[in-house]
Amino acid sequence: MSAAHGFVRPATIARHAVLLLTAAFIMLPFVWMVSLSLKPSDEIFRASFSLLPDQWYALENYKRVLTSAPLLRYMLNGVIVCAVILTVQILICAPCAYALAKLEFRGRDALFALVLIGLLLPQQVLALxxxxLGYSVGVLNTYAALVFPFVVSPFGIFLFRQFFRSIPDDIVHAARLDGLSELAIVWRIMMPMAMPAVIAFSIFSIVSHWNDLFWPLIAVNDQRLMPPPLGIMAFKNEETGTDYGPLMAASSLVVLPLIVAFLAAQRWFVEGIAKGGVKG
Incomplete structure (x- = not known):
């Protein structure tokens, strides 16, 4: 019998069970992180398992986070760096993607192959x-040091190019007949139509650079410039012992904006990823 007659197929039950188990497995570290942020140190290292604390220590842990280290400054640095990177990435990636998707010129396929190669290179390979380069031009230990390695995103070019290819060529031809330049077509025609892809890419970019610890650890040592992942290391001390309550509280506060942003934009995120893979 079908689901319309009150019966659910075993395959549907199995699929939902796998999804629920996977979601629970993914969410478990976040739930545990929040749980630890509510406990005093003696309960954190207790042998018995308890999700909720016997003694609620949330106020003390979160108050210490905001007073013992400039966490709000770290988060402001993260907002500045992520906003600048995302803005520059879109300004560069959108015209590049449009050229690869809608313009005919010699070497286009070779350039797109280079973009794909860029997708395969891990960040650590290019760090040295x-x-x-940053040392040679004198930008280390500045905001520019946190931004310049990421101004060109191969993933952004790839995603926008795939989305632009799904837009009919007739729209581009009509815009040209109306006298629009190629750049005007990019910003006035293509980008408004590609807004789901823009939102999807924005989430990827913000999450990636908000959570980035590797490059900031190399590029800056001034506490006033530290982004959130580097800043919360102030609660990690090898000599006196790590204070896990405030550390987990700081981590919870740092993750919270990303969760809120994703929940607010998840519909456009899924649509952008889906449409971005329509054409090869």
């Missing part, structure tokens, strides 16, 4: 040459 980027560090030497």
């Amino acid at each position: 040459p980027l560090f030497i």
Whole structure:
């Protein structure tokens, strides 16, 4: 019998069970992090398992986070860095993607192959040459040091190019007949239509750079410039012992804006990813 007659297929039950188990497995570290942020130190290291604390220590842990280290400054740094990176990435990636998707010129396929190669290169491979470049031009230990390695995003070019290819060529031809330049077509025609892809890419970019610890650890040592992941290391001390309550409280506060942003934009995120893979 079908689901319309009150019966659910075993395959549907199995699929939902797998999804629920996967979601629970993914959410478990976050739930545990919040749980630890509510406990005093003696309960954190207790042998018995307890999700909720016997003694609520949330006020003390979160108050210490906001007073013992400039966490709000770290988060402001993260907002500044992520906003600048995302803005510059869109300004560069959108015209590049439009050229690869809608313009005919010699070497286009070779350039797109280079974009795909860029997708395969991990950040760590380029860290040393980027560090030497930053030192040579004198931008280390500045906001510019946190931004310049990421101004061109191969993933952004790829995602926008895939989305632009799903837009009919007739729209582009009509815009040209109306006298629009190629750049005007990008910003006035293509980008408004590609807004789901823009939102999807924005989430990827913000999450990636908000959570980035590797490059900031290399590029800056001034506490006033530290982004959130580097800043919360102030609660980690090898000599006196890590204070896990405030550390987990700081981590919870740092993760919270990302969760809120994703929940607010999840519909456009899914649509952007889906449409971005329509054409090869």
